[in-house]
Amino acid sequence: MGKQKLTIQDLAVIDFPTDVTRSLALNIMNRHFKHTPNDEKLTIINDVLQNPGNYTGHSTLSILALKLVAKAPPLQTFDTYTLADEPAHFDLFGSKHIELGAVQQMALAMRLPIAVKGALMPDAHAGYGLPIGGVLATRQAVIPYGVGMDIGCRMALSVLDVPGSYIDRHVYELKKALGAETHFGNDGSLDTPQDHAVLDHPDFQRTPLLRKLHGKAVRQLSSSGSGNHFVEFGTITVEAGNRLQLPAGTYGALLSHSGSRSLGANIAQEYTAIAMDRCRLPREAKSLAWLDLDSEAGQEYWLSMNLAGAYAQACHDRIHANLCRALGLSVLHTVENHHNFAWQETLHDGETYIVHRKGATPAAYGDMGIIPGSMTTPGYIVSGKGNEASLNSAAHGAGRQLSRQRAKNSITMSSLRKTLAREKVTLLGGSAEEAPEAYKDIGLVMSSQTTLVNVEGIFHPRVVRMARD
Template sequence: MSILKTKELSKIGYINDKARSLVINTMAKNFKHHTKNQIIELLINIKNTPENYVEDEHLGKIAETFMDKVKEVNFQSYHLLQQSGMLKTYGSKEIEHGAKKQMELAMSLPVVTQGALMPDAHSGYGLPIGGVLATDNAVIPYAVGVDIGCRMALSIIDEGDGFFKRYSHQMKVALRELTHFGMEGSLDIQPEHDILDSPVFKETELLKKLHGKAFRQLGTSGSGNHFVEFGEIELYENNTLGLPAKKYMALLSHSGSRGLGANVAMYYTKIAMDVCRLPKEAKSLAWLDMNTEAGQEYWLSMNLAGDYARACHDVIHASLLKSLGLQALAKVENHHNFAWKDQLANGKEVIIHRKGATPAHQGELGIIPGSMATAAYLVMGKGIENSLHSAAHGAGRAMSRQKAKNNTTASALKKMLATAGVTLIGGSVEENPLAYKDIERVMHAQRDLIEVHGKFFPKIVRMNRD
């Protein structure tokens, strides 16, 4: 690359000496193989949407020069307790030691009143995936997770196996053309949804800045284990949907709030860490007091991200069903990365964080998926207090993505899918069925928490390729 001149930087809005110095040093060191035009485009993007780059290893300091200055706040240091509340673990034999240690650490926070660990649990950042935490008037951004409002949605359709046989080609085309996966990008035709008109987008400066990203990403899905799939669901006798017990065609999706939720999570986690000083091993579990402005802003933003995640699923289901001339008989959906205000049995109001856990109050419906080649379950909660009215959110990972990649070949994955009768569009060996725990064992470990009302088997699965 040719060296950028001060005049060129000023022309694109880099008038601050500190910003210009950071740019020159950073680009020379880490972006020397980029063209000048590529660098200028990148710098313009950083200036216009700095919140998208504040966590970047190389670009974060540049982005910070364009972020609104955070108000000066008084911070408070906290000590960890031995354990502040009751912790109930389900399916302990299925859970790795690291996840248990993370949960025990979370239970030592002075704001925690109760906790539960689901049988699909595995290590995460801060709270383990599969961790459920009740707190007293405090919200922990990283106990909700980065993908705020990550959720499941199931549409049950009055068609059967015959539809797959006649229209499998059209279904594959629809999945390719009407879904989009990955960190960035958008659909070819911009969808519409009332969520984009929500006045909440005008409530904070951060949400105002994120509205454009939310507009572009509406109806899209992330990477990793997010999916959209057609399959067949068998509904059991006396199912709570009131539908005849038989097999139906179904559409199942899994994704969250995209860049909107990720930016909200990172922004308020930083504020939480600034105002709530914890020992090093627990710093990512910093909380926001609900009586503070930051706490209220996060709560408002989290709920908007949850509504946005639901809107993305609405768009996906509506567009796919419409393209195939189908209508849903029933729809079931639930968040599994979120926080809710709730009451314990003793009447105490708490905030229940579920990071990779399904709400399972008495009579509450939810969906617990397995993998791209194993069953998902339609379940109804039993409202068990010790689980904080929660259940697992899936099979849970048995291998890290890197280990799954190292231990499975593309040809082995192809064979697994052929055996299961599944067609995969996109996808990768990192998400192969062996990378996950046995969903049947996970379901058995939580038989006291939920009733099974139906069993779904995937047939045509769409995922991100990487």
């Protein structure tokens, strides 16, 4: 008989005393009962829950049984919530560039009983749960899909100790290094084992899920995902008096965009399912289910989210270090920021909130960040102005104007190659789904947020690597 894998959704029919025991049961079944039919797995779990004393000496089920014997709280109760009739106020920036679907999604989020403040960035478009480009402040609650599937998706820029002309003179060497030192796609890893202090982080041992995911995190370190993730060389131009504290001029630069890989995706899936199970909302809002940060599950998610963010940063650290080592380059300055994350922040009213930024760049006063365009259009290095209405936030990129499917159906690889040739950009991998025409005009996006950020430098891509279609 083939392998049958239980999912967190399959366990919804069973009442677990805690979220930890649910995770333990799922992990044990999928690791040690791979060839047992799922209905039998559910029967076994139920029997352990009802009679834990019978299993305390079992070779594989004892860990769950002992957890139940040691701590047997009352069965989990569920809370059902209604939405406000009208959404709380939220500000839009660049409203003429934002599709109606994203505005409607944000309005729905602002009807949640935990929603306090909100904003929509000029690159916003519809997503799942909170719209991409949505910023939402809540009190003592975190929405897994307010952070998103790719927890800690982020930007990282290294300004290199070479003039901008170096990039155009060494295209062959840059292509070779990108081919050897980066890996893209939903699976696989680099040929050379990678190491980083984050792999020894004690939080990997704090929950069964994180222990289970550690091995794959080791393998995927220094790799990038698919879609719009990229690693690219280009030039950055800065004017005198910039916050990068660099002399005015044009420098070679390395820019990367990716997140926490399978680690973040699995955390998002696990705790979204738990949130939906515990926080019952009307059908249209169910993906906005939240976890109270005072709950065990909320604390587990918060810990896991922060670990995924640290892991995403580590991936960028290794990508930049590997490429600079291979090319013999040194770094003058770095800028980096998350744009899929939740932070505990004190805002202008003096109150502390959980601020979700799903596809939005932190832009408190003086915060440095990166807002990319597309594979052929400029990206912007910015400093935040600390705008109260935006909840100290800005756009995270140009934002899609065509869905991936629409782009695939309407843009040919032939036309993409012509665009690349015209703009003198070399592309490794990539697809029509990520063509510049699929994105909004980054210039219009930037002109819609002059009250949110100052421009400190402009990046122009020259040699770009992305995942293939």
